Every structure is written in structure tokens, then in C-alpha cells.
Amino acid sequence: MIMSLEPRMLFDGAVAATVAEAAQPDSQPTPDASAKSAEQANSASNDHHAQAPASSDVAATPAALPGTTVVFVDSRVKDSASLLAGVAPGAQVVELDATKDGLQQIADYLGSHQGVSSVQIIAHGNSGDLWLGNSYVSADNIAQRSALLAEIGNDMNVGGDILIYACNTAEGDTGLSFVDSLATLTGRDVAASTNRTGVGGDWDLEIATGSIESVSALSQQSMDAYQWGLATFTVTSTSNTGAGSLREALTNAQNGDIVTFSSGMTVALQSQLVVSKNITLDGDLNNDGVADVTLDGQNRTSVIRVIRVNSGVTATLDGVIITRGVASTAGANSGSAISASDALGGGINNAGNLTLRNVTVTANAAAGGGGGGGVLSPTVGGGGGGGGGIGGQNGATGGSAGTYTPTAPSANTGGNGAGFNTVYMGGKGGTSAGGGAGGLGTSGYTNGGAGGTATSGGRTIGGGGGGSGYDASGGRGGSAVGGIYNASTGTLAIIGTSTISSNIGAGGGGGGGGTIGGNGGRGIGAIWNKGTLNITSGNNAALTGNVGGSGSGGQAISGGTNGTSPTAVNNILNDGGTLNTAYTSDTTAPTGTSIVIANTSLSSGGTSLVTFTFSEPVFGLEISEITVPNGTLSNLVTTNNITWTATLTASSNTSSNSNAISLPLSAVQDSAGNIGTGTVTSNSYAVSDTVPPTATVVVADTALAAGETSLVTFTFSEVVTGFDNTDISVANGTLTAVSSSDGGKTWTATLTPTANLTSTTNQISLNRAGVQDLSGNAGSGTATSNNYAIDTSRPTATIVLADNSLSIGETSQVTITFSEAVSGFTNADLTVVNGTLSTVTTSNNIVWTATFTPTNNITDSTNVITLDNTGVTDAAGNTGSGTTTSNNYAIDTQRPTASILVADASLTAGETSLVTITFSEAVSGFTNADLTVPNGTLSTVTSSDGGITWTATYTPNNNVNDTTNLISLNNAGVTDLAGNAGSGTSNSGNFTIDTVRPSATVVVADSTLSAGETSLVTITFSEAVTGFNNADLTIANGTLSAVSSSDGGITWTATLTPTANVTDTTNLITLNASGVANASGNAGTGTISSNNYAIDTQRPTASIVVADNALGIGETSLVTITFSEAVSGFTNADLSISNGTLSTVSSSDGGITWTATLTPTAGVNSNINSVNLSNGGVTIWRATPAAA
Structure with a gap:
């Protein structure tokens, strides 16, 4: 039955009776008759529970899931009547009111109609969204409708299914999220489409959650004939461009689509909008006649x-x-x-x-x-x-x-x-x-x-x-x-x-x-x-x-x-x-009053006038919209757009007693833009077959070479029976058994030509008398194929190198001679061992030449050039087989190389080293002139093994200290037995030379030493030494403390103490250098003397004479102090005077003799008086004057 939530009905009573009572002959398809099993998880939906491609293993009949099916149709769906024609018996059809919340309408209906196991929604949508009535349901807002969706699920039978017929609803991550959420919130299995639904698409529901057991309530014929799509593009952004924008929606929409808006909004445009497709732009979101x-x-x-x-x-x-x-x-x-x-x-x-x-x-x-x-x-x-x-x-x-x-x-x-x-x-x-x-x-x-x-x-x-x-x-x-x-x-x-x-x-x-x-x-x-x-x-x-x-x-x-x-x-x-x-x-859709075929009995190729009559002038009628069984239409014309005529031509090779032309009225519209609904069908006509079958024979490949086969196609004018290989004659070849995959009209087989054969004229002949069409008409005569040529002889070749012994700088001509002219031959067909080949050239395609250049640094006595014969083709297209090899050639392009070994890598004074020069092969022409020898000399090189290993003795120069030394060989001076000269240089390993003996300086810091003085002595070597001690030193007039070094043996110091009571102006410290050695073991030679130093360790003595040793009142006396040698520093402070005073001492002879005047103290009467001289606390002289 058909129901509406409003008093108005979707269809009139007559249609309602048809839907409710009449069982349609169409099969009711599953949601997706071609999709994979639901057990194969959708690889793009890992984040969505239980999603999978819709299953082809769903129930085969509506009885698989007990309960009622309800089809909810959104009012936006165009020509829904034609789509619902043939709906499954017992299915209830409900139209959703465009002015009200569609989800609420579904919930209200299910709440009062229990026992529903299958809800099938026909609406407009896009990726992750759906329009139902005046409500927009999307992946972004579906969670806000959770309570209502739970109510819908609860009012359905357990295990119930929700099938959504709308464009692209399950497309992409957004679509998968929407389907998953809908299934979760309703608790029911959901199936939806990932692509376009309706015209330009299909009716498959490619994505499902759970196990879909429902079958579609729509008839296959109605879905196939439906002329509209179910896409609605919803604008979600007010921006001028970009994702969710109106401009993007207009770009993506296709003819017949709807573009609407997720909510009331103002779109701020920055450039003109262009409408280039047949679309509806719907901004009346609640369908109240007021712009939103x-x-x-x-x-x-x-x-x-x-x-x-x-x-x-x-x-x-x-x-x-x-x-x-x-x-x-x-x-x-x-x-x-x-x-x-x-x-x-x-x-x-x-x-x-x-x-x-x-x-x-x-x-x-x-x-x-x-x-x-x-x-x-x-x-x-x-x-x-x-x-x-x-x-x-x-x-x-x-x-x-x-x-x-x-x-x-x-x-x-x-x-x-x-x-x-x-x-x-x-x-x-x-x-x-x-x-x-x-x-x-x-x-x-x-x-x-x-x-x-x-x-x-x-x-x-x-x-x-x-x-x-x-x-x-x-x-x-x-x-x-x-x-x-x-x-x-x-x-x-x-x-x-x-x-x-x-x-x-x-x-x-x-x-x-x-x-x-x-x-x-x-x-x-x-x-x-x-x-x-x-x-x-x-x-x-x-x-x-x-x-x-x-x-x-x-x-x-x-x-x-x-x-x-x-x-x-x-x-x-x-x-x-x-x-x-x-x-x-004008809201009245045009109808088709009749399609009349004038001649209802047509033989093969016969024609008849066909007249299409409509209720009013219509537009858009095209032959492609008309279904014509067993015939074709042509010359569709009209003078008033009400009556249209065309010519029907019956198909050949067909017999059918009952045929009718049909036209879906959705293909036409009146001047007001109203689209027709339903389908109009013609009177019946018969087509009879009186024509015997004919045939063509086509050999696909008309030039067959060795190893090739060709498809042979026998195409009959109609389906035939009785055809087998006995009806065929094949020249110079064999044919596999003929077979047909289209019911007997087109037959194929494979032709294999005879081997080792050349024949330019060949044909396959078909005896048509051996076949008949389905009407019993036997063929006659023969059908002959196109001509085909056979050449199954393969080309062969020889390869010759002119020079079969090659050394450095040499090349050789290579000649490849084929048994016949070939094409496709390039260097890529050749495998060249130890060398390169210039591009092969030819003047006749039979004899080809190139120049072979051997690879450098190769010695190999066994080499061949190999031709892959499969890379060449003769004029007939035959490729060669196997390989062909050249004569053998030897190559020696290795230049001799050498290594140089200095046996002793650290040479000191008096040492020599063996030097070994080892070549990679025997050489000639090698002399000392080919060697560069630093900081030394080399004896004449000699060899005892035929020229591979050569030896000589290296003697370093004296007085050399060099840590970086190499002996170099100029390889160009030697030649191997093949005449290949060496190139470049070869160097020995590094070796060091130290033939310098240590030397030294000896410095006495204080070169004038007197009594009580010492001096620092510094012995500085030219390098660090060992073995040095005081035994290596001779000291004049003194002693030396033990020598010591704080810098590793280069600088040594000691203290010199001169011998007491010595006066000597000529003194040296002498070093015996042979007692020390450097780090390389080189001992010093000879002796080394210090700077001269003078010693005076004898102290001065003195005598004091008082000239008048009995002094009375008023008298003075000369006092004379005479030193053993000249002195300095002598003053009155060095004298002590008893009972008198002394004038300042003075000397006129350089410090030996000093004089002063003694004045006795007044009022003194003393017989014992003296003048005392102190030198460092020692009294060196005392004089006692006579008593007064």
C-alpha cells in the first residue's frame, strides 16, 4: 500500500491499487548484485566498525528477513512515480513532506506501524549527507539526532536493514563516517552508495555495515529506465570558493542535480556565479515559500x-x-x-x-x-x-x-x-x-x-x-x-x-x-x-x-x-x-497517447512507419531514448511537436513474433518544463528471418613468420549451427577447433603456419553449406579469407674478428654476416667481452661491421663476441633463434704496475736498508734512472726472477733528519713482455731518516766567581739525549752538582761551586759528547767546552800602623792600613777605635794603602788602646799603641 503522512497521497487511487495488489514480473534486485562479500573488509574504512562492501550473499528472496518493507520517498525526487512502478508487492510507500523534518516523519510512521524489517529511503544526497523533508542530515550533525535515530531503530524489527538510495552518500571518509554513525545510532544494518545513483550511475549499494538481508523493493526495469539522478550538493560554507562553497557545488554538480544549503546563510561573492548545467539551486530550506x-x-x-x-x-x-x-x-x-x-x-x-x-x-x-x-x-x-x-x-x-x-x-x-x-x-x-x-x-x-x-x-x-x-x-x-x-x-x-x-x-x-x-x-x-x-x-x-x-x-x-x-x-x-x-x-506533465507501427509483420530488413502521438507539444525526444527490440529507428521528425514519425527497420537474421517499441516519458518535457511520467508502449510487431547466413573470414595477421600464430575470425551474418573445422580448408597451416562465445555468430580459432616454409599466397576457405541459421536457412557457396603470407625460415649469422690478439692501443674490425637481410639489429643484440664495439653499420643489411676496442687493464686469453639472434628479424618478420659466437680473441691491455718496499722504515746514522721493487709482471728496461731517491743513494737494481722482483740497497745521507721520504718509480720507463709500457708513478711506503748526531752548548751563568759564590751551569743539547751524567763532564777548579733535565733531556742544569782559596782567570767545563745519544740512537762525537769563567776565592789581609803610639794632650797620629791586595767597600764603619776618633780613611793607590788621622779622646789616661779592623766579623789586624 502507498501511504503519506499528510492527507494528500503520493499517487491516485488507481496507481495505489496497482502498487499494493499487482505482483510485478520484474525481479527485485539485491542492494548490490555484483559487490564483494561482506567478509572482505573495506580497506578504506579501518576506522569504522563492521563496514564492508555490500554482500552478494544476501537473501535471495524477500522472505529471508520476515517483516514489512517501507519505502520513504523524499519529495525532491523527480518523477518518483516512474521509479516506483513495479515496486515489490506488499511494500508500503510513504512520501516525506518537504516542509517538515524528514527524520521525525520516518520516526512517527514507524512508531505507528510495527513489524518493519526493511526501511528503504529514496532521497537526494552527497558524500556524508542526506536531505529528508526540510532536514539536512550529515556526518557533522548526525550525532545531534541520536535520540530520534535510536527511536527509529527501536521501532524496527531486530536485525532490520536500512537501505539508502541516494548519490554518493557513503563516498570517502566522510561518507563512511556517516554510514557508520547511522548504523551505530539506530542499531540497524545500513547500506548506501559510494557513487552516483540513478542516471549516469547505478543502483548498487556498495558499502554496508553488518549483514544486509533485505532486497530492493524497486524493480530492475524501473531503475534501468529512470532518467534522473539522486544527487544533492549541499553548500556548507559562506566563502566565495573552496570546500563546501556554492561555487564548488556548481562545478561538481551534473545535469539534473540539486544544489542546496545546510542552513540559512549569506554567500559573499567575489566573482560572478555561472550556471552551466541543468540544476536546481534550492535556498528555500523549509519549503515555506520564503528565501533562506x-x-x-x-x-x-x-x-x-x-x-x-x-x-x-x-x-x-x-x-x-x-x-x-x-x-x-x-x-x-x-x-x-x-x-x-x-x-x-x-x-x-x-x-x-x-x-x-x-x-x-x-x-x-x-x-x-x-x-x-x-x-x-x-x-x-x-x-x-x-x-x-x-x-x-x-x-x-x-x-x-x-x-x-x-x-x-x-x-x-x-x-x-x-x-x-x-x-x-x-x-x-x-x-x-x-x-x-x-x-x-x-x-x-x-x-x-x-x-x-x-x-x-x-x-x-x-x-x-x-x-x-x-x-x-x-x-x-x-x-x-x-x-x-x-x-x-x-x-x-x-x-x-x-x-x-x-x-x-x-x-x-x-x-x-x-x-x-x-x-x-x-x-x-x-x-x-x-x-x-x-x-x-x-x-x-x-x-x-x-x-x-x-x-x-x-x-x-x-x-x-x-x-x-x-x-x-x-x-x-x-x-x-x-x-x-x-x-x-503549467504543472501538468505530458503524456504519450500512442505509438503506432503501421506494418506489424516485417521480414529481415523490412521497414514500417512509426507514429508517436503526445498529449501536447513535447521537446527533447531522441531516438536514443526509445527501446526498439529486434530493429532500429531512423528519421525521427515532427512538424508540431505533438505528432512525431520515424522509420522502423527490422533486424536481419532474427525471428520474433512479439515485439513492442517503448518510450519512458521522462525523456520528454513540455514547453513549461514539465517532464513526462510513466512509459508508453506500441502495438506488437513480428519479425521473420528469410535470409540465409553469410560469413566473412578474417586472418588477423596477414604476414606470418616463424613462431607466430594468428587469430582467425569467422563472422556470420547471424547465429548459426552445425559449424566445425570440417567446413574449413587451410593452406599451409593448421587451425585449432573453432569456438563461439556469443551464441554462434562470431567464431574464432588460431592459425599456426607450417614451419620452414616460404609462401606468399595462402587463404582459408569456408564451405557455407555446412551451416544454417536458427530459422533453418542453410548457407551456400564458399567464403574465402584475406590472403596471408608465410615465411617461417629464421635468419642465421657468423661473426669474425680480424685481429685475434690485441694489446694496448690496438683495435680490430668485427664482421657480422647474416644469411639474409635483417632489420632490428643493433649493438644491444651483442654481448661484447672485455671491450666495446662501435655502432654496427651496413650497406645491404646482410654484412654488418664495427670496430672492437679492448678494455684497458685486462689480460684474458679467452674472449668471444656473442650475438643474440632473437634481436634480429628478416624481411618476413622472422626473428633469429639462439646465439652465435665469434672466433676467440686474446687481450693484454694491462700496463705493468709496481710496489716498492723499503725494508727498514726508520734509518739512523750508519744504517742501510734493502729496497724491493716488485712488478705485476716481468718487465724490461728497468734501471736506476727510473727511480727518484731522496736523501740517500741506491745501489744498482738487480733481478733474479726474470724481471718481476728487483732489489737494491739504500744508504741514507749523513746529517739528515727527515720524517717524510718516498722512493718513486717512473712506470713509463718499463715495458711488459707484450710491449705495454707502464704509466704514472709508483711510490714506496714512507720511511724516516735521522743521521744527525746530537750537539750541545755549555753555559756557566756567572763567569766571575769569588769566595762563597756558585753559578748555574746549563748544558743544552740539539735534541733530547739519554746516557748523560756528571761522568761526561770535566770541571776546572770547582765541583758540579748532579745534572738534571725537566724538558725530556734537551736542557740539563747543575750548580758549579768553585774551589776555595783559588785565584784563576782561565777555567772551562768540558763535555765528552760520545757519552750521550739521541732518540734514534745516534751518539755524539768530540768534546764541547763551556764559556770561560774566572775564580778568585782568596780573602784579603791587612796591617794597621799607628805612627805615634804615645799620644799626649793635643797630639794626633797618622794611622796607615795596608791590605794584601786592593779592596773595595772599606769605610770607617769597618774600624773600631779605643779612646779616640779617626778621620775618614782614604786611599791613593787603588785601594791597597789607606790612611787616616787618630785623635785621642781628651781626659783619658790609658796604656792599652787599639785600632781594630773587622772583615766579615773576623779581626784581621790589631795594633796596641804605647802607653801615654
Whole structure:
């Protein structure tokens, strides 16, 4: 039974009875009859539980899952009646109300209809979403409907299935997430499609969760015949471009799709929208006749307008507001009658078949540019001003005047036209305050007309002013329509609650001219119609607030004709089109009243007139939409679109007593755009077969070579029986058993030619008398194949190298001789051992030559060149087989190399070393002249093994200390037995030389030593030494402490103490160098002496004489102090005087004799008195004067 949640029914009673009671002959398909097993997990859905491709192992009949099937059909589905024709018996069909929540409707129905095991939803969708009634269900919001989805699942039978017939619902990660969530939240198994469903796609449900046991309630025939798709692209973003944007949806949609919006929104456009496919743009989201979506042009003149519908496109805009679109055109250049372009629709430009349902077109604007000034010279006059802007956006550019350029447009203002007189002649740009002034004529030039002004709802726009002219016709100003432009190819229907309001259009001013001034452009507020405009009386009455302002005409010279200013139009300008302002929407779909076949009995190839009659004129009928069993249609024509005729031609080789032509009425639509429903079928006709079978025989490969076979195809004009290999004659070959995979019309076999044979003329013959068609008509005569040639002899070859013993620098010619001319032969077919081959060349394709160059550094006495014969082909296409090898050749291109070994890598004074030079092979010509020997000499090299190993003795030079030494061999001086000279140099391992003996210096720091003094002695060697001790030193007049070193043996120190009571001016410390050795073991030689040092360790003595040793009052005495040697430092402080004083001592002989005067102390009477001299606390002399 068919049910609706509303009082209205989806079908009338007659149809309901058909669906409820009549069992259809069609089979009811499974959700996916071709998909893989559900046990094969979908590799792209690892994050979704239990998802898999839908199974072909689901129940074979509806009885597999007990319970009722309910089909929920969304009201957006076009021609649902044809799709539901043949629905499974007992299935309930429910239409979802477009104005209400679809999920709630499903829940309400299931809540009152228990026992449902299969819910099948037919709706529009896309990846991860679905439209049901006025509710948008997507992967992003499905969790918010969890309670309602749980209710739906609970009201179904346990194990129940939900099948979703909608485009791409399960596509991609988003789609898989949606299906998975739906299954989880309902607790039921879900199947959905990953691709397009309906026309251009299929009806398979490729993705499923759980085990799908339900079968589709739809008949296969209805699904195959359905002419619509079930795709809806849902806009989720308000952005101009990008993912989820309206522009992306329009790009991805296909003919017949719906583009809608996830919620009410305003789309901010930055460029014009273009509709190039047959789509519905649905912004009435709750289907209440009120627009929920705004398309905002943002007053951008760069947008051109909000939306354009291309020619040939059928589109519907439903429930959208189109606003703030601006079309503004540039001013025209000066010249002869150059007009500005028209501004064709600030809101909509339609060249197709467009229906506006519940659409508001408001606050759009357009401005035409000014016409160019009429001049014959290209560099004078003035260009027209550009159309104005609005809302802070730039206007259009002005026109040029030859090499003079216009000013740039700016916010709300069009650019001024250029002019010969840059101040006056160019027309001024229109602005958001009004039309631009016309260019002013000077010196006999004429004025341009002012641009028009249009104001409504607080918005104003002005057209550009015309340029100044002189001696040619002025250009027309651009006309402008603020709301909608309907082109001559366009059909525009305005229905529902649509409103066209507050749109403004301002025309441009005409250009000034000579005898004729340019006309101003017309300003139109609402609609400029050049095609067909159908508007309901209510929508026509609702035209309000639209304003047009026309531009003024340009001036002509005195006695000429000034341009005119056309009448402005606020609402509709019907410009040569068809206008119906009392349009009544036609919602009745066309029907097909009959298909009549005039001749109902046709033999093979017979023809009959076929007449198709419809209830009204229809469009879109094509032969490809018509099903013609056992025949073809041609010459489909009509004179009135109601009655159509065609020619039926019966198929040959077919017999069928019952045939009928059928047409799905969804293939046609009436002039109102209503699409037909159902199917119309013709009367029956019979086709009889009277023609005997014929055949063609084709050998696919007509030139067979060795190893080749060819497909042989026997194609009969119809299916035959009795055909086998006994009916065939084969020249020079054998044929496998013939077989057919298409029921007996096309048969194939494989031809294998005879080996080692050459024959240019061969054919296969078929005796047609051995076969008959299904009507019993026997064939006659023979059918002969195309000719085929056989050459199964393979080419052979020989390879000869002219020089079979090659050394360095030598090459050899190689000659490859084939048994016959060959092709395809290249170096890639040759394997060349130990060498390279130049490109093979030939003058006759039989004998080929090349030059062989041996590889360097090779010694090999066994080499051949090998030819892979399979790489060459003779003229018949036979490839060679196996391989061919050349004569043997020997190669010695290795130059002798050598290694040099110095046996002792660390040489000291007096040592030598064996040097061994070992060559890679025996050499000749080797002498000491080939060697470079550093820091030493080499004895003559000799060999005792035939020239491989050579030896000599190396003696290092004296007094050398060098850690880096190599003996080098110039290899070019030697030659191996094949005459190959060595190259480069060979070096020995590094060896060190130290033949320098240690030397030293001995320094006594204090070279003048006196009693009590010592001196540091420093012995510094030229290098670190060992074995050094005091035994190696001889010390004159002193002793030395033990020598020691703090720097590893280079510098040694000790303390010299001179011998006491010695005076000697000539003293040395002597080192015996042979007692020390350096790190290399080199001992010193000879002796080394220190600097001279003097010793004076004898102390001075003295005598003191008091001349008068009995002193009385008033007397003094000379005192003389005489030293054993000259002294210094002597003062009165060194003397002690008893009972007297002494004048200052002084010397006149260099410090030996010193004198002073002694004055006795007064009042003293003493017999014992003395003068004492102290030297270091030692009294060296005492004198006792006589008693007084």
C-alpha cells in the first residue's frame, strides 16, 4: 500500500491499487548484485566498525528477513512515480513532506506501524549527507539526532536493514563516517552508495555495515529506465570558493542535480556565479515559500553581476535573495560612432531556460558607460566616462582618445574619458551621486550627453557622460538594467512568491558628433527582456521600487541632429521579446497517447512507419531514448511537436513474433518544463528471418613468420549451427577447433603456419553449406579469407674478428654476416667481452661491421663476441633463434704496475736498508734512472726472477733528519713482455731518516766567581739525549752538582761551586759528547767546552800602623792600613777605635794603602788602646799603641 503522512497521497487511487495488489514480473534486485562479500573488509574504512562492501550473499528472496518493507520517498525526487512502478508487492510507500523534518516523519510512521524489517529511503544526497523533508542530515550533525535515530531503530524489527538510495552518500571518509554513525545510532544494518545513483550511475549499494538481508523493493526495469539522478550538493560554507562553497557545488554538480544549503546563510561573492548545467539551486530550506539564502555581490564591479545562466541550460532558482550585484561598463573610445557596451543585468543575466521560484532580486545596480565622441581623426575628441560604482567600490574605466588615456576609476566613481583637451573633452565618470557630465566642446567641438541617474532605496548610480565630438557620428551611451537581463535565447519564468524590487539602472550619455549626436543609453530598473518572459500577475504586481534613468543624447553641430534620450523604464522593458504578465504555471506533465507501427509483420530488413502521438507539444525526444527490440529507428521528425514519425527497420537474421517499441516519458518535457511520467508502449510487431547466413573470414595477421600464430575470425551474418573445422580448408597451416562465445555468430580459432616454409599466397576457405541459421536457412557457396603470407625460415649469422690478439692501443674490425637481410639489429643484440664495439653499420643489411676496442687493464686469453639472434628479424618478420659466437680473441691491455718496499722504515746514522721493487709482471728496461731517491743513494737494481722482483740497497745521507721520504718509480720507463709500457708513478711506503748526531752548548751563568759564590751551569743539547751524567763532564777548579733535565733531556742544569782559596782567570767545563745519544740512537762525537769563567776565592789581609803610639794632650797620629791586595767597600764603619776618633780613611793607590788621622779622646789616661779592623766579623789586624 502507498501511504503519506499528510492527507494528500503520493499517487491516485488507481496507481495505489496497482502498487499494493499487482505482483510485478520484474525481479527485485539485491542492494548490490555484483559487490564483494561482506567478509572482505573495506580497506578504506579501518576506522569504522563492521563496514564492508555490500554482500552478494544476501537473501535471495524477500522472505529471508520476515517483516514489512517501507519505502520513504523524499519529495525532491523527480518523477518518483516512474521509479516506483513495479515496486515489490506488499511494500508500503510513504512520501516525506518537504516542509517538515524528514527524520521525525520516518520516526512517527514507524512508531505507528510495527513489524518493519526493511526501511528503504529514496532521497537526494552527497558524500556524508542526506536531505529528508526540510532536514539536512550529515556526518557533522548526525550525532545531534541520536535520540530520534535510536527511536527509529527501536521501532524496527531486530536485525532490520536500512537501505539508502541516494548519490554518493557513503563516498570517502566522510561518507563512511556517516554510514557508520547511522548504523551505530539506530542499531540497524545500513547500506548506501559510494557513487552516483540513478542516471549516469547505478543502483548498487556498495558499502554496508553488518549483514544486509533485505532486497530492493524497486524493480530492475524501473531503475534501468529512470532518467534522473539522486544527487544533492549541499553548500556548507559562506566563502566565495573552496570546500563546501556554492561555487564548488556548481562545478561538481551534473545535469539534473540539486544544489542546496545546510542552513540559512549569506554567500559573499567575489566573482560572478555561472550556471552551466541543468540544476536546481534550492535556498528555500523549509519549503515555506520564503528565501533562506542570500547571494551577495557586495557591490563589486569586478563581480559583473551575481549570477549568469548559460545558453542551453535549464535551471531553477528557488528561495534565494540576489542582491548588491553591480554591472558597470566602460566608456567608449573616441572615433566614428563608437558606442559603449550595455550593462546587462546587475543581478541576473539569463541566456538559458531559467525559473525563479520564491526568489527576491533586490538592490542590484547597473550603469552604462558614455558613448565616444564622434571624430574622424583617431587622436582628437573625447572618450566616454565610465559607468559609476556604488557601496564604496570602483566604477568602470573611461574611454580613450587616441594616445590620450583616461583617468583611473575610484571608489563609487567611474574613470573620466580621455580628451584632446584633457580638461574638457572627455566625458565624466558616473558616480554614486548621479550621472557623469558630458565632455565639453571647445574650438568647434560638440558636447557629449550627461549620464543618466537612477535612485531607489537610498542607493544611487550614474551612467558615464558622453565624450566631445567634432566631424563624425557620436557613439551611443551604454544601456543598463539593474535587475535581470533576459537574452534573446533566454526563457525566464517568475513564479511563486518572487519579488523584483529596488533595482536601479542608469544609461550612459551619448557622444557629441558632427552632423549626428549619439543617443543616450536607456536605463531600466527591473527586467530587460529580449527573449521569452513569463511572469505571474501576482509577481508582476509585486514589481516595486525599481528605477531606471536614461542618459542624455550627445550634441550635433549647428544644423545637425542631436542624439535622443530614450525613455527610462522602471519595471519591464520588452525589447522585441515575448512577454506574458499573466503567466499561469503549467504543472501538468505530458503524456504519450500512442505509438503506432503501421506494418506489424516485417521480414529481415523490412521497414514500417512509426507514429508517436503526445498529449501536447513535447521537446527533447531522441531516438536514443526509445527501446526498439529486434530493429532500429531512423528519421525521427515532427512538424508540431505533438505528432512525431520515424522509420522502423527490422533486424536481419532474427525471428520474433512479439515485439513492442517503448518510450519512458521522462525523456520528454513540455514547453513549461514539465517532464513526462510513466512509459508508453506500441502495438506488437513480428519479425521473420528469410535470409540465409553469410560469413566473412578474417586472418588477423596477414604476414606470418616463424613462431607466430594468428587469430582467425569467422563472422556470420547471424547465429548459426552445425559449424566445425570440417567446413574449413587451410593452406599451409593448421587451425585449432573453432569456438563461439556469443551464441554462434562470431567464431574464432588460431592459425599456426607450417614451419620452414616460404609462401606468399595462402587463404582459408569456408564451405557455407555446412551451416544454417536458427530459422533453418542453410548457407551456400564458399567464403574465402584475406590472403596471408608465410615465411617461417629464421635468419642465421657468423661473426669474425680480424685481429685475434690485441694489446694496448690496438683495435680490430668485427664482421657480422647474416644469411639474409635483417632489420632490428643493433649493438644491444651483442654481448661484447672485455671491450666495446662501435655502432654496427651496413650497406645491404646482410654484412654488418664495427670496430672492437679492448678494455684497458685486462689480460684474458679467452674472449668471444656473442650475438643474440632473437634481436634480429628478416624481411618476413622472422626473428633469429639462439646465439652465435665469434672466433676467440686474446687481450693484454694491462700496463705493468709496481710496489716498492723499503725494508727498514726508520734509518739512523750508519744504517742501510734493502729496497724491493716488485712488478705485476716481468718487465724490461728497468734501471736506476727510473727511480727518484731522496736523501740517500741506491745501489744498482738487480733481478733474479726474470724481471718481476728487483732489489737494491739504500744508504741514507749523513746529517739528515727527515720524517717524510718516498722512493718513486717512473712506470713509463718499463715495458711488459707484450710491449705495454707502464704509466704514472709508483711510490714506496714512507720511511724516516735521522743521521744527525746530537750537539750541545755549555753555559756557566756567572763567569766571575769569588769566595762563597756558585753559578748555574746549563748544558743544552740539539735534541733530547739519554746516557748523560756528571761522568761526561770535566770541571776546572770547582765541583758540579748532579745534572738534571725537566724538558725530556734537551736542557740539563747543575750548580758549579768553585774551589776555595783559588785565584784563576782561565777555567772551562768540558763535555765528552760520545757519552750521550739521541732518540734514534745516534751518539755524539768530540768534546764541547763551556764559556770561560774566572775564580778568585782568596780573602784579603791587612796591617794597621799607628805612627805615634804615645799620644799626649793635643797630639794626633797618622794611622796607615795596608791590605794584601786592593779592596773595595772599606769605610770607617769597618774600624773600631779605643779612646779616640779617626778621620775618614782614604786611599791613593787603588785601594791597597789607606790612611787616616787618630785623635785621642781628651781626659783619658790609658796604656792599652787599639785600632781594630773587622772583615766579615773576623779581626784581621790589631795594633796596641804605647802607653801615654
